[in-house]
Amino acid sequence: MLATRNLNKSFGSLVVAQDIALELPQGVRYALIGPNGAGKTTLINLLTGMVRPDSGEIRLAGEDIAGLTPDARVRRGLARTFQINTLFPQLTALESVTIAVLERERHAHNWWRNLARFDAAIEEASAILASLRLGDVAHRATRALAYGQQRLLEIALALATRPRVLLLDEPAAGVPKDESAELFAVISGLSQELTVLFIEHDMNVVFRFASRVIVMVGGRILVEGTPEEVGRDARVREVYLGKHARAA
Amino acid sequence: MASVEYFRRQSRWRPLETAFWLCTLLPFVVTPNYLSLASQIAITALFALSLDLILGYAGIVSLGHAAFFGVGAYTAGLLAKHYLGEPLAGLVAGAAAAGLLGYATSHIIVRFRHLTLIMLTLGLGLLLHEAANSASPLTGGADGLQGVKVGTLFGFRFDMFGRTAYAYSLAVLFICFLAARRIIHSPFGLALRGIRENPTRMPAVGAPSRAHLRKAYTIAAVMAGIAGALLTHTTSTVSLEVLSFGRSADVLVILILGGAGRLYGGIVGAIIYLVARDQFSGINPQYWYFWIGLLLVAVVMFLPNGILGGLSARHKKPE
Numbered sequence: 237m238l239a240t241r242n243l244n245k246s247f248g249s250l251v252v253a254q255d256i257a258l259e260l261p262q263g264v265r266y267a268l269i270g271p272n273g274a275g276k277t278t279l280i281n282l283l284t285g286m287v288r289p290d291s292g293e294i295r296l297a298g299e300d301i302a303g304l305t306p307d308a309r310v311r312r313g314l315a316r317t318f319q320i321n322t323l324f325p326q327l328t329a330l331e332s333v334t335i336a337v338l339e340r341e342r343h344a345h346n347w348w349r350n351l352a353r354f355d356a357a358i359e360e361a362s363a364i365l366a367s368l369r370l371g372d373v374a375h376r377a378t379r380a381l382a383y384g385q386q387r388l389l390e391i392a393l394a395l396a397t398r399p400r401v402l403l404l405d406e407p408a409a410g411v412p413k414d415e416s417a418e419l420f421a422v423i424s425g426l427s428q429e430l431t432v433l434f435i436e437h438d439m440n441v442v443f444r445f446a447s448r449v450i451v452m453v454g455g456r457i458l459v460e461g462t463p464e465e466v467g468r469d470a471r472v473r474e475v476y477l478g479k480h481a482r483a484a
Numbered sequence: 485m486a487s488v489e490y491f492r493r494q495s496r497w498r499p500l501e502t503a504f505w506l507c508t509l510l511p512f513v514v515t516p517n518y519l520s521l522a523s524q525i526a527i528t529a530l531f532a533l534s535l536d537l538i539l540g541y542a543g544i545v546s547l548g549h550a551a552f553f554g555v556g557a558y559t560a561g562l563l564a565k566h567y568l569g570e571p572l573a574g575l576v577a578g579a580a581a582a583g584l585l586g587y588a589t590s591h592i593i594v595r596f597r598h599l600t601l602i603m604l605t606l607g608l609g610l611l612l613h614e615a616a617n618s619a620s621p622l623t624g625g626a627d628g629l630q631g632v633k634v635g636t637l638f639g640f641r642f643d644m645f646g647r648t649a650y651a652y653s654l655a656v657l658f659i660c661f662l663a664a665r666r667i668i669h670s671p672f673g674l675a676l677r678g679i680r681e682n683p684t685r686m687p688a689v690g691a692p693s694r695a696h697l698r699k700a701y702t703i704a705a706v707m708a709g710i711a712g713a714l715l716t717h718t719t720s721t722v723s724l725e726v727l728s729f730g731r732s733a734d735v736l737v738i739l740i741l742g743g744a745g746r747l748y749g750g751i752v753g754a755i756i757y758l759v760a761r762d763q764f765s766g767i768n769p770q771y772w773y774f775w776i777g778l779l780l781v782a783v784v785m786f787l788p789n790g791i792l793g794g795l796s797a798r799h800k801k802p803e
Contacts, residue, residue: 284688310690322688324681330487335678336689338671344691347672347699352492354671362487375490397690 237262237431238283238314238401243292245282245455252278253289254455260401265424266433267446267463271475275455276435277319280403284316285309297400311340313400317390319409319435325379329370329389332378333361336396361396368392368422384415388422395426402426404434408441420445443467451475495669504748508654512647519646520718525758526653527714530660532739532750534707539736540745541668542700543680544593545602547732548609549708551589552582554727556709558616561629561722569635571652571717578713579706586705590698597683606729613727628723632716642718649718656714657751660707665747667703676700680745737776741783743790752792 243256252275260266268276281287283294285306294302301309324332337357338344351358365374368388373381378389387407394402407423408416416438424445426432433450436442442449442463449466451458459469466472511522531553538544556578563577589608596604616623623629640648667673679686679693686693716722725731734757735750742753760779764772787794 286687305692306687307690307692310688316688318685318688322682322685324678324685327677327681330490331674332678334491335674335686335691338674339690343671344675344696345672345699347667347670347703349671350491350495350666350669351671351674352488352495355488358487358491374487393685393689 237297238433239295240283241293243279243282243294244290245278245287246290251455253282256282256292256457258450258457260431260433262400262431263428264431265445265447266431267442267449268433268435268452269437269439269442269449270452270458274452276452277405278455279452280316280405280433280435283403284314307339310397310399313398314403315394315397315399315401316403317394317405317407319405321383321386321390323378323386323389323393326377328375328377329365329381329385329392330358330361330374332389333364333392333396334358336393337361337364340397364392364396368395384411384419387411387419391422399430401431401433404432406435406437408436408438413438416441491669495665501748505658508658511650516645516647519650521758521762523646523650523653523714523718525754526650526657527711527718528735528738528758529751529754530653530657530714531708531711531735532742532754533657533661533664533747534704534711535735535739536744536747536750537664537667537676537707538700538704539739540749541673541680542676542697543683544697544701545736546605547602547729547736548605548607548612549704549735550727550729550731551609551612552586552705552708553712553715553731553735554612554616555585556582556712557716557722557726558623558629558712559709560713560716561632562622564632564634564716565629569633571634571637574634574717575656575710575713578709578716580709582709582712583702583706586709587698587702590701590705593701594694594697606732609727609729609732613724613729616727617724623722623724626724628721630721632720632722634717634720637717642720646718653714653718656710660710661747661751664707668747672696672699737780739790741780741790743787743792743794746790746792746796749790749792753790756791 238260240256240258243253245253256279270276278287282289285304293300296312296314301312334357337360338354341357343354343357362374365371368391370385370388370392373385378386381389391407408419411419420441423432446463448461449463450460451466451472453475459466459472511519535549538546559581560574560578563574593604617625634642637648637652642648675691675696679696683693712726715726738753738757739750741756743749760775761772764775783791
């Protein structure tokens with residue numbers, strides 16, 4: 237569904253992405269892990285067009301999207317969420333999600349008809365919020381939502397674009413452990429046709445919810461495989477546990 | 485259904501609004517000697533409303549909005565002087581010229597934000613001001629455009645008491661207000677608020693933010709151009725001041741005073757600002773800006789969302 241070849245990016249002498257080759261088939265749940273500074277968020281920024289690669293190819297369902305703007309990629313089905321809440325503080329949850337639905341349906345350019353006439357879009361936004369257990373707070377301003385609810389709204393906004401591939405940048409960042417399981421339960425309940433890649437540091441969560449794992453170190457992909465394969469991999473253990481792990 | 489009802493309620497016409505617009509007719513009977521001030525207020529309110537569309541709704545801070553006002557004023561003036569004094573034709577021409585300039589400059593404007601954006605709008609405004617100053621054969625330069633002959637409006641002459649002028653300005657303000665109201669309650673209006681709230685997120689929900697901003701900027705320019713043309717028609721002259729930095733700064737102060745992002749902010753701001761100027765300059769014509777300065781400081785310190793924002797916060801019950 238989403239594939240890259242020879243993707244490279246450096247900031248000055250700092251190489252943040254080196255020869256990245258990915259192949260994400262439809263419906264697979266990928267976890268992207270790696271130490272801080274490994275280039276995980278940069279990879280999401282490259283895939284979504286928020287950072288321009290120095291070279292390389294990005295294909296979504298076979299189409300080369302490397303030259304497209306971020307919003308054009310979203311309209312073709314590649315959506316993301318942000319590690320740090322990137323929401324619309326003074327808009328209500330419903331207004332926020334409605335924006336995304338209206339953009340997808342190409343109604344957002346309409347500057348003459350009343351919003352209330354777009355009832356299909358509003359009802360859909362409302363249903364998305366309900367499916368993420370945000371139905372009760374749909375009319376509350378985003379900045380008045382609890383932090384965990386704001387994390388869910390991040391996902392709601394991405395889902396409203398009806399993506400084929402969803403990239404989640406630490407969806408549970410800052411959420412207490414018990415709530416993060418709830419959040420991932422929501423993620424694992426998403427349509428099986430949707431390809432999901434999420435960045436996560438908690439290995440328990442990774443092992444529970446990912447069908448495959450990608451390990452990044454220093455801007456490169458170190459290993460890709462099932463959680464078990466990755467867990468057994470000596471190089472991964474070295475990165476995560478230090479050199480002593482081998483001796484033990 | 486409840487969700488759709490929420491949006492319907494947002495755009496519903498409120499009794500207070502009807503009362504407000506009825507009150508705008510009062511000057512005809514209550515203060516007939518102040519009708520030319522009233523039409524100045526209506527024109528300034530329209531100018532502030534046009535700034536509100538880009539500043540209050542889309543988050544574009546401009547210090548050069550007088551560029552569009554001035555182009556509208558000069559276009560209407562030149563048309564009336566050389567070809568045709570029909571006011572409505574002048575409005576259309578002023579709107580079109582300002583809109584063209586707005587569309588052309590919007591391609592630069594939407595690429596920048598923050599301080600760069602403010603300086604760009606300021607710079608473009610200064611450029612235009614000096615261009616009009618040096619093109620004196622066309623514009624009259626610092627002496628202003630003389631010999632503007634404005635025709636009758638539906639058979640009514642622009643009388644010396646300002647009756648026609650106020651009726652004309654008020655009607656145009658009201659029509660433009662209805663248009664602005666419609667725009668902000670449309671999907672496009674919601675998208676603009678999204679851009680104001682978070683320009684980083686908008687592309688990530690598939691929104692072509694720059695295209696939206698170009699459109700908003702052009703619409704605001706058209707409206708400012710109409711306001712400029714109105715000034716020409718109601719005063720039968722165009723001075724270089726219509727393009728000045730002072731006018732851009734004043735309209736920004738007016739909008740901030742009244743409250744940005746709430747449609748009526750610019751209108752309320754224009755009433756307070758121009759009435760205050762009229763009164764204070766009667767007391768001491770040299771130092772009236774002192775009082776405006778004091779008012780501005782007090783408002784931004786104690787009512788960060790402007791006078792209307794402060795009033796509505798007081799009336800809104802906490803959820």
